[in-house]
Amino acid sequence: xxxxxxxxxxxxxxxxxxxxxxxxxxxxxxxxxxxxxxxxxxxxxxxxxxxxxxxxxxxxxxxxxxxxxxxxxxxxxxxxxxxxxxxxxxxxxxxxxxxxxxxxxxxxxxxxxxxxxxxxxxxxxxxxx
Amino acid sequence: xxxxxxxxxxxxxxxxxxxxxxxxxxxxxxxxxxxxxxxxxxxxxxxxxxxxxxxxxxxxxxxxxxxxxxxxxxxxxxxxxxxxxxxxxxxxxxxxxxxxxxxxxxxxxxxxxxxxxxxxxxxxxxxxx
DNA sequence: GCTATAGTTAGCTTCATGGCTAACCAATTG
DNA sequence: CAATTGGTTAGCCATGAAGCTAACTATAGC
Numbered sequence: 001x002x003x004x005x006x007x008x009x010x011x012x013x014x015x016x017x018x019x020x021x022x023x024x025x026x027x028x029x030x031x032x033x034x035x036x037x038x039x040x041x042x043x044x045x046x047x048x049x050x051x052x053x054x055x056x057x058x059x060x061x062x063x064x065x066x067x068x069x070x071x072x073x074x075x076x077x078x079x080x081x082x083x084x085x086x087x088x089x090x091x092x093x094x095x096x097x098x099x100x101x102x103x104x105x106x107x108x109x110x111x112x113x114x115x116x117x118x119x120x121x122x123x124x125x126x127x128x129x
Numbered sequence: 130x131x132x133x134x135x136x137x138x139x140x141x142x143x144x145x146x147x148x149x150x151x152x153x154x155x156x157x158x159x160x161x162x163x164x165x166x167x168x169x170x171x172x173x174x175x176x177x178x179x180x181x182x183x184x185x186x187x188x189x190x191x192x193x194x195x196x197x198x199x200x201x202x203x204x205x206x207x208x209x210x211x212x213x214x215x216x217x218x219x220x221x222x223x224x225x226x227x228x229x230x231x232x233x234x235x236x237x238x239x240x241x242x243x244x245x246x247x248x249x250x251x252x253x254x255x256x257x258x
Numbered sequence: 259g260c261t262a263t264a265g266t267t268a269g270c271t272t273c274a275t276g277g278c279t280a281a282c283c284a285a286t287t288g
Numbered sequence: 289c290a291a292t293t294g295g296t297t298a299g300c301c302a303t304g305a306a307g308c309t310a311a312c313t314a315t316a317g318c
Contacts, residue, residue: 006147013145016138017306021214028221035264045265047307054305068264068315076222083215085150086208092157093205146276164294174295176277183275197285197294 007059011082014058019043020051024060024074031073034063136188140211143187148172149180153189153203160202163192 014020023037038048052072055061059078063070134142143149152166167177181201184190188207192199 008150009145009147012141012150013305016142016145018135018138019306021137021141025218025221028218028225030225033264043306044308046267046309049266050306065265068313070265074222076219079215079218079222083212083219086212086215089154089157089208090205090212092154093203093208096157096159142275148276162294172276173278175279175297178296179276194295197283199295 007078008082008085010058011060011078014054014060015082017051017054019048020055023051023055023072024079027061027072027074031071034070034072037072136207137211137214139187140189140207143183143189144211146180146183148177149184152180152184152201153208156190156201156203160200163199163201166201 015024019041022040026032026037034045034049034052037052038045041048052061052063055072056063059075061072062075063072065071144153148170151169155161155166163174163178163181166181167174170177181190181192184201185192188204190201191204192201194200
């Protein structure tokens with residue numbers, strides 16, 4: 001569990017950089033060599049390679065070298081586990097909102113009941129809802 | 130200074146820290162004061178406040194002070210826009226996988242057709258699956 | 259076999275991050 | 289009013305991230 005958290009550390013840190021997000025987006029469309037990936041960026045290759053390395057150690061990207069060319073591809077597992085984190089948070093958050101809605105409904109009912117017990121009020125008395 | 134970071138940069142950077150993710154998770158369950166939030170962490174308050182500030186500037190958390198107590202709550206918009214990013218990536222990735230599946234199916238069919246034209250081959254002929 | 263190509267390694271700056279302490283408001287509370 | 293509580297500001301320090309150049313390795317192509 002704690003391991004997985006540190007994994008998320010790395011994944012989110014990797015995705016916090018626009019260059020690296022662009023690389024991930026590019027790799028979503030299919031694998032590519034380091035040179036192809038680096039081409040759109042105005043950046044020295046060693047700097048770019050650091051980004052690739054960050055993506056690899058985060059688990060977002062895999063690569064293997066054949067000949068003198070290193071080909072990179074996406075490893076969707078990491079992407080998915082980050083997405084899962086959001087969905088978990090959203091689940092908790094929505095559950096709370098649901099409970100809040102229930103609470104509001106309860107308040108409303110109580111108010112209606114109170115109103116029903118006071119016939120001098122102008123409110124409609126209905127009782128069945 | 131005033132380096133205009135993109136919104137996603139800030140959101141992902143904010144979520145790259147386990148303390149801050151824990152704060153977000155806690156706030157998913159409902160709002161809390163700075164003191165309540167800081168309590169589980171073995172950290173000096175000024176350090177903790179920095180995390181709160183990072184979360185606020187990323188847009189993930191809102192806070193307001195009443196009296197001497199500052200109450201924090203989640204601002205789901207930022208969380209959702211990060212989640213959206215993943216879903217966009219996944220859409221591209223799945224589209225590619227679909228195309229790849231189509232390609233594989235095509236290859237398979239061609240292979241089967243070739244095998245059917247050569248009766249001296251191994252037993253497998255049709256494979257209706 | 260020489261040369262161009264594709265990465266890699268090493269080493270250097272610069273700036274941001276994450277932590278600390280100490281001192282400082284400003285509301286509550288006794 | 290005095291003390292406590294809850295948070296804030298200021299400043300220091302260590303580490304790491306992001307960029308660069310220069311020099312190097314190892315394949316591919318002629």
